[in-house]
Amino acid sequence: MDKRKLAIEVLENLGGSSNVKTCQLYATGIIVEVNDLKKVNEGKLQENEEIIEVEIKDRIYLVTGTEAADVYDAFIKEAGINNESEIYNRAKIWQIGLFSLNNTATNFYMFLTGFITYYCVGVAGLLTAVVGIILTGMRIFDGITDPIIGFLIDKTDGKFGKFRPFMVLGNVIMILATFVMLQTTHLVPEGLRYLYFIFIYGIYIVGYTFQTACTKAGQACLTNDPKQRPIFSMFDGVFVTVMFMGLQIIVSNVLIPMTGGFNQQFFNLAWVMTVLCSAVLTLLAIIGIWKKDRTEFFGTGIAQKIKFKEYWDVIKNNRAIQMLVVSASTDKLAMTIGQNAILTTILYGILVGNYALSGQISLITLLPTLFLGLWGMNFSRKTGMKKAIVVASWLGIIVTAGMALFVYVVDMGAVSLSSLNMITIIFILFLIVRGAVNNVSGNIVIPMIADCADYETYRTGRYVPGMMGTLFSFVDKIISSFATTVITLSLAFIGYANTLPQIGDPVTNTIKTFYVVMAFGVPILGLVCNVIAMKFYPLSREKMIEVQTKIREIKEQNI
Incomplete structure (x- = not known):
């Protein structure tokens, strides 16, 4: 699978980078949120042999298989999306x-x-x-x-x-x-x-x-x-x-x-x-x-009360x-x-x-x-x-x-x-x-x-x-x-x-x-x-x- 080629084709059929709002990765695919669903060419996405399944609701769900992470990396790079600042707490x-x-x-x-x-x-x-x-x-x-x-x-x-x-x-x-x-x-x-x-x-x-x-x-x-x-x-x-x-x-x-x-x-x-x-x-x-x-950098960002007995649940x-x-x-x-x-x-x-x-x-x-x-x-x-x-x-x-x-x-x-x-x-x-x-x-x-x-x-x-x-x-x-x-x-x-x-x-x-x-x-x-x-x-x-x-x-x- 050519990840970059697939990313370019998907991006084109989603209406281009200007139409892509966000992209998220899950276990076997990516979830894309667009500005205008009317610009999405669902037929072309369905025809793409590298995409296992396409589902369009309020967002577009594309199942790409076990190499989803590589597809995700290629897609956000082509679309010019930087999700890292939104998802991650990053250090210098x-x-x-x-x-x-x-x-x-x-x-x-x-x-x-x-x-x-x-x-x-x-x-x-x-x-x-x-x-x-x-x-x-x-x-x-x-x-x-x-x-x-x-x-x-x-x-x-x-x-x-x-x-x-x-x-x-x-x-x-x-x-x-x-x-x-x-x-x-x-x-x-x-x-x-x-x-x-x-x-x-x-x-x-x-x-x-x-x-x-x-x-x-x-x-x-x-x-x-x-x-x-x-x-x-x-x-x-x-x-x-x-x-x-x-x-x-x-x-x-x-x-x-x-x-x-x-x-x-x-x-x-x-x-x-x-x-x-x-x-x-x-x-x-x-x-x-x-x-x-x-x-603010601890877990969910709020103070928590932890009990010693919770160790067992973690172990189990x-x-x-x-x-x-x-x-x-x-x-x-x-x-x-x-x-x-x-x-x-x-x-x-x-x-x-x-x-x-x-x-x-x-x-x-x-x-x-x-x-x-x-x-x-x-x-x-x-x-x-x-x-x-x-x-x-x-x-x-x-x-x-x-x-x-x-x-x-x-x-x-x-x-x-x-x-x-x-x-x-x-x-x-x-x-x-x-x-x-x-x-x-x-x-x-x-x-x-x-x-x-x-x-x-x-x-x-x-x-x-x-x-x-x-x-x-x-x-x-x-x-x-x-x-x-x-x-x-x-x-x-x-x-x-x-x-x-x-x-x-x-x-x-x-x-x-x-x-x-x-x-x-x-x-x-x-x-x-x-x-x-x-x-x-x-x-x-x-x-x-x-x-x-x-x-x-x-x-x-x-x-």
């Missing part, structure tokens, strides 16, 4: 970019606590398996606190907005909790050390949830334009990728050589870096959402959030296992035999990974986020399977930047492509939560972005909480009960098999779950336009 690009830094700000702490097992075992003297179980339990506690904090966010609508107070409070709590945790746990009497760590880590989790919940919920008021929401993922993908790669370079090439390993000095320096960077990024994120954090009847939770939580569990800091140590510190290469190779793969990831995010703006995540997941399955075979078969000790060889080149190419597809399938989830929140407003009239985001996080964290336990118990099973794999350990078939299964096999399972869940996810590109049109109509009735 710089607002989206700055607010996306809120996720980067909290990811600094995620990176820091990714080494917490090394602190607990190496500095505080706790047992590896016990630490793994504790961190799993704390992750479950993290999930349980999410709905409560989401409820508090939905109930908040004051002078400083709905989200900004929680962003500030969350960051302050994380600063204080991580300082106390890393500076005092090893000083507490051994008999109380486990309980003390659990208590302080629990406080940290509350602060972390305060701020991360705003990342998911805040997008619902920032913009509701289906073409703008993926832009958040584009910014987020760039910022988070640069952050993680940059931090890995700093850790492997600066902090480890400077401190001699994961010791107290390492954690002191890492904490200072984390606090300063996260605080600055939080401030920028607050600036980004400042003008949108107002009642909102199919969109159900399927997104299934997709993202299984994928998150798999990716959290696959990207664990212990696995990075095994890959570069043992299999490759040069831990410093982790930072150097990250630097090499950074720009290509970003460019490919941005291309994927832009693809989602054209096709819709549902289709983008399905395509990215299939590509991820293929690339990850190929990389697993490659790492298992070849001698990874041959990887070198000083004497470049084919093994190194292929390894780097795998890292680039896999990183790009993972960025798309992982980062695009956050704006999809905002779509689910709008779907709830469309479905029931309720504006509950905090509830929606934290319900998602609740299940996501409960399931992904088992990542650390899976890693630590698996390590204990292969002989690492009281210690962890260290840089310079000898390469064995056992450690190599362990790495391939955890780094590649488990993530493939997560990507398969993505594909299956998206089969039942209702929010296609066409459906989201219908959702936003109805919300705009409700807002106009409330004014």
